[in-house]
Amino acid sequence: MESRCENCIIRQFNSLRAMSKEELKQVSDTKTTKIIKKGESLFEEGDKLNGVYCVRNGVSKLSKLSANGKDQIVKLASKGEVLGQRSVISQEITNLSAVAVNDMEVCFIPKDSITNTLQKNPNFTLEVLRHIAHDLKEADDVIVNISQKTVKQRMAEAFLYLQNNFGEDADGFLALTLSREDISNVVGTATESAIRIISEFKKKGLIHTSGKKIGIKDERKLLEVVEGF
Amino acid sequence: MESRCENCIIRQFNSLRAMSKEELKQVSDTKTTKIIKKGESLFEEGDKLNGVYCVRNGVSKLSKLSANGKDQIVKLASKGEVLGQRSVISQEITNLSAVAVNDMEVCFIPKDSITNTLQKNPNFTLEVLRHIAHDLKEADDVIVNISQKTVKQRMAEAFLYLQNNFGEDADGFLALTLSREDISNVVGTATESAIRIISEFKKKGLIHTSGKKIGIKDERKLLEVVEGF
DNA sequence: CTAAAAATATGATATTTATCAGTAATTCGT
């Protein structure tokens, strides 16, 4: 038997915890679990979404393509996050693409269970609202960072962000390994520039690398870079 | 007698239209109307907000100060928009400052009327959710624009945005007049750079100016600049 | 295991943008 949402721990991290037993039962009855391999996409910018994706495992990058062909990564979503919410709420096509950064396990929840609950259960709606409000605040911060900080500052910030949000492995490397291109798309810069700054940070002893893996060596100095020293 | 929310047209443009008669009555009984002069602030980054502001007239810039002392304008809010919603919902201090760009008339609505309704009226909550979701989508667009477009492209885009959202006056100038500094803070660039590009656009016949007023002369060519030609 | 492909790295250079310095124009308070 497939696992039931009622027993799913992941739910505690997102707005689904505000659903009633019956609502949750309906979600569980209609949901499907999917395995998404690294590099595959959950949905593409412009798609009409018929539901939301609840992340059980793995990480997805949410990005938007610009006219010049470069992707800007707007958010990295991991365990517990619900993707596609915004699009389902506004009943608009999605403005972002979601691509797996590593192998993922997600639950697809058809939109009806969501929209029905949104209309009937104010606790759930409020909970979703709180999450979206939080995302909005973070987006505002990103705007200010990108427009006011140098690439070097944003690179340092990105490493600290990855450390805080995804942790480190046994060998002291960031647990989430991104390609140099993905890093540059998070930071909003050219891939070559990102690589150059990685080299510089390495030379200065702020980080260490092994292949594409990156580890933080001197958190204090990285923070100083973020602050502009 | 002061005007009542029940009769207020502005309400049709925002989430307050989803309130019931009784809820609206309570809002009306507790609200206060304020005049905010150009340059004065509704609230400052870091303030704890005791309510939201419903804009009846005038325009407010929502901005965030960065470490280097420059403001980044994240949004321009005018008639019908409700400011401070996000902060009240998350019960956090506000992450933005709201300053009047011209003389404003706003209604201050104490947060209790809002939070009570959020917990009881799912229609209202859903309506607020839709608005915040829309803001989030716009914020994502801003992120991509800032990181992927040149200053020149963003300047052209800003003028078209001002035209679309605030219209033109009888003489063909943008109805919302911003200082050069404000323009540079919307676009996310140095004031001198913004001025330089204004001069260039003027020389090329894309815009015309009179004092600080700016008018669009060749919309098509401006659009071409946005697209990168 | 190996050749091909992809990703990473680095140098040289061009372009974009910011900063500094100074002048002209406009706005504001009395």
Added chain:
DNA sequence: ACGAATTACTGATAAATATCATATTTTTAG
């Protein structure tokens, strides 16, 4: 209306960043 203060503008220069070219390393497919 007048001087002071702010805002707008322009030039010279410096700094940041992107782009192009190319080499090296790593990964992938067969």
